[in-house]
Amino acid sequence: MSGVIHNRIRTLRFLHGEMSQAELGQRIGLTRQTVAAIEAGKYAPSLAAAFRIADVFGVPLVEVFQWERAG
Numbered sequence: 001m002s003g004v005i006h007n008r009i010r011t012l013r014f015l016h017g018e019m020s021q022a023e024l025g026q027r028i029g030l031t032r033q034t035v036a037a038i039e040a041g042k043y044a045p046s047l048a049a050a051f052r053i054a055d056v057f058g059v060p061l062v063e064v065f066q067w068e069r070a071g
Contacts, residue, residue, distance in 0.1 A: 002070045009039040009064065012057045028052040 013019040021039065022032040028049060030038075037043035038053075045053065054061045 004068050004070060005041065005044050006066045006068060007039065007041070007064055009035070009053065012059070012064065016057060024053070024056060027056050 009024070013021070013024060020032075021035040025032045025035045028035075029052070030045075030049060034043065038045050038049075050061060050065055054064045057064065
């Protein structure tokens with residue numbers, strides 16, 4: 001079953017003091033490039049990384065990532 005993962009990382013970064021991709025990366029143990037790829041939907045994060053991202057913003061995982069079935 002295939003699908004697409006959407007995210008609200010850019011919006012959440014803006015709402016949290018215009019946090020940079022580099023700062024988010026430092027806080028979750030990923031590079032800025034990886035954060036940029038996740039944010040752009042070009043790379044799906046590991047489940048652990050997804051939970052760390054949600055934790056940084058203090059929101060449930062579902063408020064950061066949404067999965068949409070293809071087709």
